[in-house]
Amino acid sequence: xxxxxxxxxxxxxxxxxxxxxxxxxCKANHTGRSxxxxxxxxxxxxxxxxxxxxxxxxxxxxxxxxxxCPTYDETKRERxxxxxxxxxxxxxxxxxxxxxxxxxEEMYYCLGCLACETACPAGVDYGSLFETARAEVERTGAAAxxxxxxxxxxxxxxxxxxxxxxxxxxTALRIYQKxxxxxxxxxxxxxxxxxxxxxxxxxxxxxxxxxxxxxxIAEVERGFAIRPSASAEPxxxxxxEPGETNSLPPQTPAHRRVALLTGCVQDLTFPHINRDTxxxxxxxxCEVFTPPVQPCCGSLHAHNGDLESARTLARRQLxxxxxxxxxxxxTNAGGCGSHLKKYGHLLADDPAYAARAHDWDAKVKxxxxxxxxxGCRPPGAGCGETSVTYHESCHLCHGQKITAQPRQLLKLxxxxxxxxxxxxxxxxxxAGIYNITQPExxxxxxxxxxxxxxxxxxxxxxxxxxxxxLQLQNGLTAHPGxxxxxxxxxxxxLARAYRAEMAAAEARLDR
Amino acid sequence: MNAPLLEALRDALGxxxxxxxxxxxxxxxFDGTAALHQLPGAVVFPADTEQTAAxxxxxxxxxxxxVPRGSGTGLSGGSLPLAGCLVIVLVRMxxxxxxxxxxxxxxxxxxVVTKTIDDTAALHGLFYPPDPGSMKxxxxxxxxxxxxxxxxxxxxxxTRDYVMGLRVVLPDGTVTFLGNKCVKDVAGYSMKxxxxxxxxxxxxxxxxxxxxxxxxxxxxxxLALYDSMEQAAATVSAIIAAxxxxxxxxxxxxxxxxxxxxxxxxxLPTDCQALLLMETDGHPAAVEDEANRMMEIxxxxxxxxxxxxxxxxxxxxxxxxxxxxxxxxxxxRPTTILEDVTVPRxxxxxxxxxxxxxxxxxxxxxxxxxxxxDGNLHPTFLTNERDHDEMHRVELALxxxxxETLRLGGTxxxxxxxxxxxxxxxxxxxxxxSLTLLHTIKxxxxxxxxxxxxxxxx
Numbered sequence: 001x002x003x004x005x006x007x008x009x010x011x012x013x014x015x016x017x018x019x020x021x022x023x024x025x026c027k028a029n030h031t032g033r034s035x036x037x038x039x040x041x042x043x044x045x046x047x048x049x050x051x052x053x054x055x056x057x058x059x060x061x062x063x064x065x066x067x068x069c070p071t072y073d074e075t076k077r078e079r080x081x082x083x084x085x086x087x088x089x090x091x092x093x094x095x096x097x098x099x100x101x102x103x104x105e106e107m108y109y110c111l112g113c114l115a116c117e118t119a120c121p122a123g124v125d126y127g128s129l130f131e132t133a134r135a136e137v138e139r140t141g142a143a144a145x146x147x148x149x150x151x152x153x154x155x156x157x158x159x160x161x162x163x164x165x166x167x168x169x170x171t172a173l174r175i176y177q178k179x180x181x182x183x184x185x186x187x188x189x190x191x192x193x194x195x196x197x198x199x200x201x202x203x204x205x206x207x208x209x210x211x212x213x214x215x216x217i218a219e220v221e222r223g224f225a226i227r228p229s230a231s232a233e234p235x236x237x238x239x240x241e242p243g244e245t246n247s248l249p250p251q252t253p254a255h256r257r258v259a260l261l262t263g264c265v266q267d268l269t270f271p272h273i274n275r276d277t278x279x280x281x282x283x284x285x286c287e288v289f290t291p292p293v294q295p296c297c298g299s300l301h302a303h304n305g306d307l308e309s310a311r312t313l314a315r316r317q318l319x320x321x322x323x324x325x326x327x328x329x330x331t332n333a334g335g336c337g338s339h340l341k342k343y344g345h346l347l348a349d350d351p352a353y354a355a356r357a358h359d360w361d362a363k364v365k366x367x368x369x370x371x372x373x374x375g376c377r378p379p380g381a382g383c384g385e386t387s388v389t390y391h392e393s394c395h396l397c398h399g400q401k402i403t404a405q406p407r408q409l410l411k412l413x414x415x416x417x418x419x420x421x422x423x424x425x426x427x428x429x430x431a432g433i434y435n436i437t438q439p440e441x442x443x444x445x446x447x448x449x450x451x452x453x454x455x456x457x458x459x460x461x462x463x464x465x466x467x468x469x470l471q472l473q474n475g476l477t478a479h480p481g482x483x484x485x486x487x488x489x490x491x492x493x494l495a496r497a498y499r500a501e502m503a504a505a506e507a508r509l510d511r
Numbered sequence: 512m513n514a515p516l517l518e519a520l521r522d523a524l525g526x527x528x529x530x531x532x533x534x535x536x537x538x539x540x541f542d543g544t545a546a547l548h549q550l551p552g553a554v555v556f557p558a559d560t561e562q563t564a565a566x567x568x569x570x571x572x573x574x575x576x577x578v579p580r581g582s583g584t585g586l587s588g589g590s591l592p593l594a595g596c597l598v599i600v601l602v603r604m605x606x607x608x609x610x611x612x613x614x615x616x617x618x619x620x621x622x623v624v625t626k627t628i629d630d631t632a633a634l635h636g637l638f639y640p641p642d643p644g645s646m647k648x649x650x651x652x653x654x655x656x657x658x659x660x661x662x663x664x665x666x667x668x669x670t671r672d673y674v675m676g677l678r679v680v681l682p683d684g685t686v687t688f689l690g691n692k693c694v695k696d697v698a699g700y701s702m703k704x705x706x707x708x709x710x711x712x713x714x715x716x717x718x719x720x721x722x723x724x725x726x727x728x729x730x731x732x733x734l735a736l737y738d739s740m741e742q743a744a745a746t747v748s749a750i751i752a753a754x755x756x757x758x759x760x761x762x763x764x765x766x767x768x769x770x771x772x773x774x775x776x777x778x779l780p781t782d783c784q785a786l787l788l789m790e791t792d793g794h795p796a797a798v799e800d801e802a803n804r805m806m807e808i809x810x811x812x813x814x815x816x817x818x819x820x821x822x823x824x825x826x827x828x829x830x831x832x833x834x835x836x837x838x839x840x841x842x843x844r845p846t847t848i849l850e851d852v853t854v855p856r857x858x859x860x861x862x863x864x865x866x867x868x869x870x871x872x873x874x875x876x877x878x879x880x881x882x883x884x885d886g887n888l889h890p891t892f893l894t895n896e897r898d899h900d901e902m903h904r905v906e907l908a909l910x911x912x913x914x915e916t917l918r919l920g921g922t923x924x925x926x927x928x929x930x931x932x933x934x935x936x937x938x939x940x941x942x943x944x945s946l947t948l949l950h951t952i953k954x955x956x957x958x959x960x961x962x963x964x965x966x967x968x969x
Contacts, residue, residue, distance in 0.1 A: 057845035057895075062543045062838045063584040066648045067624075076556075076602045077535070078583070084538030091537050102534035121774045121838030 047136040048093040051129075056093055058124045059086045068119035070427050070445055071109055079106055082116035082126055089133050099136050104143035107133045109441070111434055112303055113427040114338075114398035127338075127399065128345070134305035156306045160264060160296045161313065167212060170268040174208035204435070206269040206470050213262035213271040214292035217278050221290070222255055224282040224498065255287035256327040256374070261340070263333050264296045265466040273466075276495035277332045277367050283498040284377055286327075291320055297331075299339030302346070303432050311350070314343045318356050328365040332491060334465035335432060337366045338399030366396060367491055368405035368464065376408075379497035381504055382415035388493065389458035389484070390418060391449065391472065392425040393465030406464055406490045413497045419456045423448070430471035446475045453484045460486040462493060512552035512595060516573045520555055520597075523565040528556040528603075539598050542583040542590045543645070544932055545846055546896045551578070551592035556600050559620075560678060560686055560717040563599060567715065568684035570597045576961050577682075579711045581622060581650030586837075586849055587930030589657055589710040589966060601652055604717060607631050614692045615723045616675060621652025621716050625659075628721065637723040640667035640758075643926070644834040652716045658708030660926030662790075662830065665884030666758040667724075669926065671707045676720030679706055682713070682957040690720060705952070710928050711963040713956045730758070730792035731802035732826035734818045735809040736783040740764070740867075742813035743785040744860035747883045749808045750789075751856065755801050759790035760884030761833050764863075767878040767891075770839040775832040783815060787883065788833050790826070833880075837891060840878045844893035848905055851933075852916040853887040853925030865915045866890045873904040887925035913939065929967045937968055 048056075065082040066072050072081035079088070085106060091097035110130060117126050137143050138152075159166050176182050185191065191202055258281055262274045278288045298313035317340075321329060331337040341364045343357040350357075365373070390407055397403045403425070410418045429435060429445030449472070453461055461484050463469055472487045512531065520529045530536065531553050540550045552575070557563040570577045579599050580590040592598050604620035607627070611617070612635045619628060625646040629639040642661035643649055649659070655677065660669045676690030689703040690696065706713055737743045747760055763771065763786045772779040779786070787809070791801040802819065809817045820826040841847045854862050863879060866888070870877035881888035890912060892905045913923055913936045923929070923936045938946060949968055953960075 053897075054845050058841065060543075060545055060838065060841040060847055061541050061583075062841075063582055063645060063648050064835070064838055066582060077530075078538035079535050081538070087538050087541065088534060091533075097533060097537065100534065102532060106534065121771075121835035122841035123774065123839075 046092060046095075046099070047132050047139060048089050048099075049095070051093065051132050053093065055125055055129060056086065056090045058122055059083055059090075059120075060122055061087070062122070064121055065116035065119045068115040070111060070113065070115070071441065074441065074444065080109060082120075082124075085110060085133070086124070086126070086129060089129055092133075092136065099140045099142045101142055103133075104137040107137050108143065108437060111394070111427050111429075111431040111441075111445075113394035113431055115394065115425065115427065118398045118401070118425075127342075131302050131305075131307065134303070135307045136305075138305035152304075152306075156301050156304060156309055160300050161309060163264070163293050163295055166264060166268070166296075170208050170212065173205070174210070177208060178210075204470075204474055206265070208268055209271045211271060213267045213274045213290070216271050216275040217260070217262075217288070217290045219290060219292060220287065221278060221282060222287045224279060224502065255285060257287045257289060257325065258370070259321050259326050259329045260288050260290040261297065261329065261331045261333075261336065262290060262294050263331075263336055263466065264300075265470075266333050266336075267294075270466055270469060273332060273489055273492055276489070276492045277330065279495040279498060280367070280371065280491050281330065283379075283495075284371060284374070289326070294320065297336045297340050298346075299336050300432060302339055307346070310339075311346055314346050314357065315350075315353055318343070318347075318353055318360055321360075323356060323359050323363055326363055328370050329360070329363045330365055330367050330370055332367045332464065332489075334366070334393030334396030334399065334402075335467060337364065338395035340364045341400065366400055366402050366405075366464075368396075368409055369400070369402050372405040372408055376412060376494075378412045379414065379494065379501050381497055381500035383413050383493040383496040383500065385460050385486075385488075385493060386415055387417050387419065387458045388460045388462050388488075389421045389453065389456040390424060390490070391421055391428060391453075391461055391463040391468060393463060393468050394425070394427050394431065396464055397425045406462070409490050409494055410462060413493055416493065419458045421456055421458075421461070422452045424452075426452075428468050428471050428475075430465075430467035432467060435467075435471060442471075446471060450475050450479060450482060454482060457483050459484060460488055462488050462490050464489050464491075512575065512597070513573065516569060516575065517553060519569050520553070520566060523569065524555055524557060524562055528558075530554040539580070539583070539600070540592060542580070542585045542588065544586055544588040544591060544930070545848055547588050547591050547931060549592045549594055551598040552595035554598040554600055556603050558603050560604075560680065563601070563604075563715055563717050564680045564684045564686050566597065566599055567680050567682065571683055571959065571961060574959070574961070576964055577715075578963050579652075579656070579715045581653030581656075582624070582645070582648045584645040584649045585653065585657055585930065586851070586927040587657075587710075587924065587932040589928050589930040589963070590653070591931060593963075593965065599715065601715070601717070602650065604652075605650075608718065610635055610637075611692070612637065615725075616692050617721045617723055618676075618718065619651055619721070620718055621650060621655075623651050625649050625651055625654055632723050633726060635723075636726050638726040639673065639721060639723055641670045641673060642834075644837060646834070651719050651721070655707055655716050655719055656709060656711055657928045658926070660882070660885075660887065662761055662833065662882065663758045664882055664887065664926075665760055666756045666792075671704070673722045674703060674707055674719060675722050676718075677703045677706055677716050678718035679714040679716055682959065682962045686717075688718075692720065708928065710930060710966050712953060712966055713962065727758075727792035727794075727798075729795035729798040730790060730823075730826065731798050732759075732820035732829055733787075733789040733802060733805055733809070734779075734816075734820075734829065735787040735789065735806075735814040736780055736816045737785040737787070737813060738783060738815055739813070740785045740863055741860055743787050744863070744883070746787060746809050746812040746814065747859070748857070749812055750805055751884075753804060753808060755791070755804060757789050757791045757801070757805065757884065759788060759830070760882070761788040761880070762786070762883040763788070763833070763836060763880040764878060766843075766876070766893075767836050767840060767880040770842050770878065771832050771836050773842060774835055774839040775828070777828050777832055779832065780816075787814075788829055790830070836878075836880045837889065840891045840893060843878075844876065844895055846894050846896040846902075848892040848894060848909070849927075850890045850892075850909060850912065851887070851924045851927040852890070852912060852921060853885070854916055854919045854921030856884070856886045858919040858921065859883060859886050859888070862888060862912075862916060862919060862921070866912055869908045869911050869915075873908045875901070875904055875908055877908075882925075885925070886921070910936075931966060934966070934968060 078084035298310035302310035347357040429442035435442040576596040604622040643659040
């Protein structure tokens, strides 16, 4: 039996996150909260204790997960491994350990990449354990600092809960970037007045796209048509409010009706990838339904210990989409997709939504998965690239077990050679907001990814998650001599190929 | 643990390599063995033999018990901590020191991962055959200390057959190298052999000198499916009788098969009663001939279907799936109690039948798999450690299986070691003279009884 008498003493282990960012991380100063109070709150209703104990017991600590874990690989400390973390969660559930600051640090040092789930022969649901453990950290306040609480309040409870507010911020940021103000600020040295943590992040600020998804994609589209440039597309009509979109015009029998999820980061920074996704679906005979204002899927919240907001957002999604009328609900972001497919689990205790959430899970399809499942039409022209390599988003390959399909799609494109990337499923360090919360470990993983990318000599890398996309882009921008200089996505290459095919057909007609 | 000792350990290793906080210790309170937990007093990470010896000397002076540990994947509790002990984790010592293609040897630190040993050998066209199920993460030092087996035991033997030398830290802190690169060496007692399989009770192995073989040029992997266990056993007997020594003759029962397929999803059939995974390697012509003869023998003994792996990738997938068998069985119930009984090959089908009958009599769920070629079986009880009544029935069943194993001329453990999990059974197997000899050796090397005391025997 485990006997932990000194469980209230916070650990000072140097192994974990030595340079964590105080904005979100829990590595900042102690709050001075009474350990006794903390302990009693803990035992009122520890989320880990309430969890079905067999989920924790499922781990038989065989160690098969160890070589798959990027943080264990870095430190070789059991605490930084999946089975080590599960043992800590179990100790909390058993009441042998409080959700201490050291426990909190450990739960946030984990990338949540789920590589351990792929490696685990025993079928441990690490994702659920990890989300519950982080929720427990937030419930007990084990990681709380005023600064961290503010940033969590601003992002989780406001920006990513209110899509219009997020777009308003995006618009403001776009003006700041486009007007030349950003350039001026960067040159002026004004950034020196920012806290060190923010200053380190500033160069990573993604460039906001000139138009967002709803300005590129009409609410209902049918039939593939060529658009000279995605961003030149006039904004389609949009009169409906979310919630009103539950009834759609009658479906054309020839078209499969699918809904397209546009995401948050994807919407602000890569809306053209949403346009590309719509085009690929249209080119494959789908009718695409894209509500202009969509809530965040809630994965950010679930992965960061705010399961309550995640449930709120899941309910909003369920209210927005007429699940029964759709052949599929398409997501093109690995991280979102992994979470979107688990609404049934998330809302299992909600009688009003549980059944719908269950139906929803069956309809959510990653774009690559959907195309391969329904037979993707090979494009009749190339995409303008000849050589590509593929980096797997963790939550696409480990979370959703989708590995072959993106490669199959890339191989469909005429004239394009796919070179395998060594360690293609090893996390790039983006891991949601990990690059913000744990910049040092994130940078190590990015460096490893860039080294592997260089060995392929491919000039283009394709991936399928906005976080990975940004991380790779930032890494490659910082290394101008790197043989790979372009980050793109399989759907983008596929959409380009279809457009080239159509352009060639139109040119023939013109002649 | 007392403050001066911790201070001295921090001075010797650097403070970051000495762990004492509960959040750091709890993850070291178990190894790969089910249902055993014990919190250590401190966990340290020496960088080399000298630092390891320094830790041992300090613990010795303080009278603190020492438990060495590699990756903690052992299945008999060998690296399970003792209350308040010093756990010495050896994973930082992970360098290959030399590969010698002229003498077919490889010299490595103890913390090198087993698979890395074979991968390194492969770079020189060489081969390190022992392949325990956990080879992707187990350390070579731990393999030697437990004398690990694997899937290739029938043809290639076990870890002991590949150890030519060891560097060992003795319980008093003395460092010595036992053995050399010579194929023949009869100078004195074969001391290295004393430490192989000693389960951390006699010393800490910090370096290993291993024998390598030329890498086989070809291999063929076969799957044979049966509607009865007896047919599979008869096939194995007939293959051996035909003077074929395959490198692998693995067996999985239906329960194991279902769990493995559920995990690996490689298209294994789940409706047959027994599956044989067979592999032959060597010269391409011989391999082709043996594979064909094995297929014929399997069909002649009632195999419902015999398949040959199309390529190397499929063969690797099959072997990897087999290696996951034990962990995959954990899908069924919260606790998996794994046994390692071994009998002479000719007695194997009797033991398999006995295990099935025993499980049924005690109303227990069991999955059995193992190395049919070398008589080593892994009956795995699927239970729940919180269900005390069922756990009691598991204990009764295990005890009966052990008795039957010994009656058939077998051993309580073929490759996992005695540790804590099988300690109670050891006196049933060894006679008084053998037990006295064990105690005599232990007392001679570790008179203070500080090295992993209470493991193997009391």
